[in-house]
Amino acid sequence: MNYKIYSKNKSSHFIDVEFQVQNVENETLELQLPAWRPGRYELQNFAKNIQKFEVFDAEGKLLPAQKISKDRWKVQTNGAKEITAKYNYYANLVNAGSSYVDENILYVNPVNICVYAEGFINEPCKLELFLLENQVIAGLNNIQKITKGNAEINFNDFYHLADSPFIVSANLKHATYEVDAVKFNLWFEGNLSRAYLGKISTDFKKFTEEQIKLFGVFPEKEYHFITWILPIAYYHGVEHRSSTMQVLGPDGQDFNGSLSDELYIDLLGLASHELFHTWNICKLRPVELLPYDYTKENYFPTCFVAEGVTTYYGDLMLYRSGVFDEKQYLKELETYYKRHFDHSDRASQSLIESSWDLWLDGYTQSIPDRKVSVYHKGAIAAQILDLHLQRTSGGSRSIDDVMRILWQRFGASENGTPLRGYSMQDYFDICEEVAGESLTWYFEQCILGTESLFELLNSYLTHINLRLIRNEENLVQLIKYQS
Template identity: 55%
Template sequence: MHYRISSSNPASRTIEVEFRLTGLAAPTVELQLPAWRPGRYELQNFAKNIQRFELFDQTGNPLIFQKITKDRWRVQTEGVSELVARYTYYSNTVNAGTSFADDRLLYVNPVNLCLYADDRLHETCTLELDVPDHWEIACGLTPTSPNILSATDFYELVDCPLIASPDLQHETYKVGETVFHIWINGNIQPDWERIRRDFYQFSEAQMRLFGEFPEKDYHFLTLILTTPFYHGVEHRNSTMLVLGPNDEGEGLYTDLLGVSSHELFHAWNVIRIRPAELLPYDFTKENYFTTCFVAEGVTTYYGDLMLRRSGVFNDAAYLKELQVLLKRHFEANGRAFQSLTESSWDLWLDGYDKGVPNRKVSVYNKGATVALILDLHIRRKWNHARSLDDVMRLMWERFGKPFIGYTLDDYRAVTEEVAGEPLDWYYDRCISGNEPLEPLLNDYLAFIGLRLESDAIDPVNTPAVFLVQPDDPEGLENRLRWLNDQH
């Protein structure tokens, strides 16, 4: 499968795609466009952005075809050895999961606009970019010649976004044998010395937790906008980040650190330690699963914690981020009716919208909160000799490294093995239940010398919550052991 992408009129916000499929033998071929993308578990129906769609054989003669679903076409290929699809894709939105073109930027998430045939998913793909020779290309795919990238199969292709531009700024750093690339496109002057130092520190801390890195290289692809924005998406050996505004203040830098650490943790957790229901991805429909509290909640918990453990954040900076996390859960949906497993399932329904009040919880915020509870439970029982780190290492060794997919029962078995006891109370209350978590959380926060308080006692209205630090020398000692991962 070969793709050629260009934008001859970027002011129109259209991207032109040519898809060439060779080696045909069947009388019909069905072409599919993905309905969703990895990292965002909702149907996005990318076919709605296709403006013009044409199909030809190897001699340029039009082929007869019929659209049989919203994003699937059946093509008559009797006597045809090769087909060429030419279509335009409209995109005027920039976030970490879209595609976009202007006169100095071609930004592509291939999952938005690359067709495939079901029986050819595991074949090599090539992606050719029609951009000026002096433009740089930032992508996790392997370049085979100027402006041509190669993927081992369709799954790799659509998990590798790209930025092409004459304005890319690029730096690298190395941890062990892994080379990390930082690409920035936007009107800023990065403090590369600071960025290299901080990115090295949190990358090294995460690699130390798991003992290895899944890929030989990794790319942080970053677009900086002039307007406020915060979005990141994980990919096989890269992440796509969109941030703003480009005021170069501490807020922008803190956002860059936070989203980068979070997305890097995904290189293990969800890219490789993946729910069985998502292995392999079925791009035609919803892929329901109940463990997004592991995929996103545990990752959210570790994203900021790794910044503290690595020394990028000090205690005050980390506790500030922890308070923000807890406020997002307890002030927004601390009394919601759905459990984490229910809300994970319903990501495909309305998980990324505000939705009906008090219906669902955030798999990110509540997921991170219950990850904190589990981590502190294990640490308290084993006096820090065991922790959630051990859970994630076992998940990596048993499911991520062999890449076989895990179930909710698998995750529960690993957590109970590390805890050394049944965890019925945890899964009943925190995962499959919906009761308020403040009393339980405060029981564990007390172990590290913290307490969650509210500014109201009215149970009808949502109170504001905040973290306090009581004078507790023993709690402070445990907090420091937790934050520094001291056994």
């Protein structure tokens, strides 16, 4: 499958796409635009952004193409062995999971805009981009050549292409660092002084080293942090196979191209979280998500592992690596304690039920006292497990052991693609294996149950000289005391 991506009229915010598939054998061929994107477990309806969609044979003759669902077309090939779909996609939304184009920047998340041909999803893909003078491509590892403004990039298959976002711009700031012979790229679009990149590189390298130390290996040969700094308040990140896309703001123009303290903390927290996803979900994946089915919802009950454990580790790695001091780490802990206990402590759903219902209303406000956040309650459940393992083993075991074993048994990959996925039972079994005892109480109360975890969490926090209290407004606060 071959793709050409360009924009004939950048000010219109339309991206033009040409998709070509060869060696067609059947009388009909179905083309699918993904209905959702990895990292956001809800239907996205990307097809609503397509203005015009046409399909041609190799001689340029128009072929009949009929929509058979909201994002799927059936093409009558009329004997053609090669077909080309030409369409344009309205890209005028700036966030970490969308696509955007104007006179200065092209940001593409291929899962938004690239169709694939049914039966060809595992075939190699080639992407051709058209660059203006001085423009740079950020985020891709596999650029084959750039000749006279044309760039060619190869991908193992559609899954690889769909999970490889990139930015084309003349204004990108770039820095690198290395850990264990892996190159990590920092790309920044927006108002950020190049002089600030040194501090960012230093801190990023620290938490990167700490995460690699946990798993023992980094699963990619090169990685990209792509960050777009906006002049308005914003916070959003998305994990990908060998990169993360992050959109943050406000840019703090009064700081002479540096970042405000608050925005820098946001950057660190988001980047650490998304880097941890390189293992946990991009490679170490629930069995229900192998492979991704881009045509419909992919229900799975373990998003509390994918997102909750990752949320817990994102800040923990910043603390362990010395990027966060204790005060800052406790502030981050208190933040997700408050988000859960102040708003969802009486919710009627368990973590498993809310994992399943992400596809229903996981990213929007629900009716009162219905769902819990797999991020916030999931992180609390992960911390309770961690503190229990540490306490019962005298500090010799922790949730680190759970994640290492999970990675060793289920995270192995070939060409960046996981070979097998874990089930909820696999996760439960490994937790009990590390504990050396039954953890039925933990699973029933923290994962399967709906009762408040306030007192249970406090019983473990006491052993590390912390305690949650409720103030006069019944809002939680985290306090530290001397033993």
